[in-house]
Amino acid sequence: MTTIETPPAAAPPRKAATVTRAGDRVFAAMSRGSGILLLVVMAAIAVFLTVRAASAISKDHGNFLTTFEWTPSLNPPVFGIAVLAYGTVVSSIIAMLIAVPIALGIALFITHYAPRRLGGPIAYVIDLLAAVPSIIYGLWGALFLVPHLKGLNLWLDNYLSWTVIFHKSDPNSAARSLFTVGILLAIMILPIITNVSREVINQVPKMHQEAALALGATRWEVIRLSVLPFARSGVISASMLGLGRALGETMAVATVLSASPVLSAHILDPVGGTFSQNIVAKFGEADEFGRDALIASGLVLFVITLLVNGAARLIIARRKEYSGANA
Amino acid sequence: MAKRIDVSGLSAFYGTHRAIDDISMTVEPRSVTAFIGPSGCGKSTFLRTLNRMHEVTPGGRVEGKVLLDDENLYASNVDPVTVRRTVGMVFQRPNPFPTMSIYDNVAAGLKLNGVRKKGELDTIVEKSLKGANLWNEVKDRLNRPGSGLSGGQQQRLCIARAIAVEPQVLLMDEPCSALDPISTLAIEDLIGELKSRFTIVIVTHNMQQAARVSDRTAFFNLAGVGQPGKLIEIDETERIFSNPSVQATEDYISGRFG
Ligand SMILES: Nc1ncnc2c1ncn2[C@@H]1O[C@H](COP(=O)(O)OP(=O)(O)O)[C@@H](O)[C@H]1O
Numbered sequence A: 001m002t003t004i005e006t007p008p009a010a011a012p013p014r015k016a017a018t019v020t021r022a023g024d025r026v027f028a029a030m031s032r033g034s035g036i037l038l039l040v041v042m043a044a045i046a047v048f049l050t051v052r053a054a055s056a057i058s059k060d061h062g063n064f065l066t067t068f069e070w071t072p073s074l075n076p077p078v079f080g081i082a083v084l085a086y087g088t089v090v091s092s093i094i095a096m097l098i099a100v101p102i103a104l105g106i107a108l109f110i111t112h113y114a115p116r117r118l119g120g121p122i123a124y125v126i127d128l129l130a131a132v133p134s135i136i137y138g139l140w141g142a143l144f145l146v147p148h149l150k151g152l153n154l155w156l157d158n159y160l161s162w163t164v165i166f167h168k169s170d171p172n173s174a175a176r177s178l179f180t181v182g183i184l185l186a187i188m189i190l191p192i193i194t195n196v197s198r199e200v201i202n203q204v205p206k207m208h209q210e211a212a213l214a215l216g217a218t219r220w221e222v223i224r225l226s227v228l229p230f231a232r233s234g235v236i237s238a239s240m241l242g243l244g245r246a247l248g249e250t251m252a253v254a255t256v257l258s259a260s261p262v263l264s265a266h267i268l269d270p271v272g273g274t275f276s277q278n279i280v281a282k283f284g285e286a287d288e289f290g291r292d293a294l295i296a297s298g299l300v301l302f303v304i305t306l307l308v309n310g311a312a313r314l315i316i317a318r319r320k321e322y323s324g325a326n327a
Numbered sequence B: 001m002a003k004r005i006d007v008s009g010l011s012a013f014y015g016t017h018r019a020i021d022d023i024s025m026t027v028e029p030r031s032v033t034a035f036i037g038p039s040g041c042g043k044s045t046f047l048r049t050l051n052r053m054h055e056v057t058p059g060g061r062v063e064g065k066v067l068l069d070d071e072n073l074y075a076s077n078v079d080p081v082t083v084r085r086t087v088g089m090v091f092q093r094p095n096p097f098p099t100m101s102i103y104d105n106v107a108a109g110l111k112l113n114g115v116r117k118k119g120e121l122d123t124i125v126e127k128s129l130k131g132a133n134l135w136n137e138v139k140d141r142l143n144r145p146g147s148g149l150s151g152g153q154q155q156r157l158c159i160a161r162a163i164a165v166e167p168q169v170l171l172m173d174e175p176c177s178a179l180d181p182i183s184t185l186a187i188e189d190l191i192g193e194l195k196s197r198f199t200i201v202i203v204t205h206n207m208q209q210a211a212r213v214s215d216r217t218a219f220f221n222l223a224g225v226g227q228p229g230k231l232i233e234i235d236e237t238e239r240i241f242s243n244p245s246v247q248a249t250e251d252y253i254s255g256r257f258g
């Protein structure tokens, strides 16, 4: 019976679909058109950048991946990203190691420990910090942080020199190092990680927290049993947002770091560089070939960022069935 | 391990709103007591005062006394965390820890109590899951997430989690209201078995359920919206359902009620 009735039943909607109004058609065409245009523009940019980067790399007389110097103006040109990649990754790792635990601590304090009257204002101030332009952080870093970190540098060199990492080759040199950059980046990415984590933590359902409470969990045990597991993937995402900003940050690094083509395990030494710092430093005086070389370095940064995001997604997806999402 | 609950002059507040007023009752050990009454009359609120969960709600405050055998839960030197380890609770909506395996869910309370030995945990987890009539269904997938179970299984998992720490009292707030009839029957059977070991208090909206599972029934009511809920009467379940001493109880049970 249903099979017999199907054709007439299916007909009206098909008919209705053909009777579209002119406005709908115009709008559909416009949104489709702008979607395609966007894709075309993006593809064009990607092709343009890749072609220029590839042509620059093909003329590189050093190894693009392992060379320390960035001297595309030499004849023959020699340039490589080793120092830049190292500096970018190391300063971002330092920033994450400092910022993530502190951000998580602040987020938990605001949501679970502070009285309401205190938590609101703290959250508001941190929101404001997220809106400060990075050049302000850069200036503050150069004018305040660099001189004031000298003492900490000496202390680290004195007591932790044996770790090699905290050995300082010239104890009297200025604190214009990857370490200082890392601290400044940590301060810059702290607000965004804190705010996103706080929102994720606020969304942990009350019933899961009550489940822990009713078992006789203390406040910290509630956080450990139900809040952190539930918020885990969100906190990872928040950290990745921060990491993305740290990897690409330009002004704060350019104002603080005393750049030189040296790859050093001593993070207190005022040497090194990062991708975006190198690009702003060299772009102005570069000829066309030099700019192509810088584009190539920019593409590497882009790939690193993509890889980091992919890794984060993997971490989140791996334990999806255990996440709060299907509760 | 079951204890007597002795409540006297208990009122509970949300901020300045008095949600329940001057409740006194005694709950015998190894018995099932059902709380019935219209929505909003304070059954859940009262239940949550019995394990000091009420004060977790912002603005939540309690006056009066709750004695567990002879110890006042609200004495100034009593830690609410300790109270909640002795008085277990099962909630209206099944709430297993979604990020934990079935095994870890049951072991969670034990670990809070400092049980660390694998062998000891294994034994108690098995015993609790058997106690909650869930063992046969999950014994082959103890390491799968608890949130993958059906609603009824999740609720029995929550019961297993609650009884694993051997509480003196088990509180249940409408434990079957989110479940299908078959799961409901499974839980009702379970309550019948558990009462030989625990003092059980259950809130229910379902009159037949109260009649089926409980030894004693308490009827709560409120004079009107915004008024505090009060205990109208508490008596043997049979008596409440056949010949209650207060007219309002009879009206409510026979359905002659708003
Ligand atoms: N979190 C809360 N905040 C403020 N008032 C509440 C809260 N929970 C319950 N109440 C109030 O307390 C009274 C009793 O509610 P409840 O104990 O949930 O009743 P029942 O479980 O019998 O339906 C109601 O008037 C309700 O509005």
Ligand SMILES: [Mg+2]
Pocket: B043, B044, B045
């Ligand atoms: Mg209720």
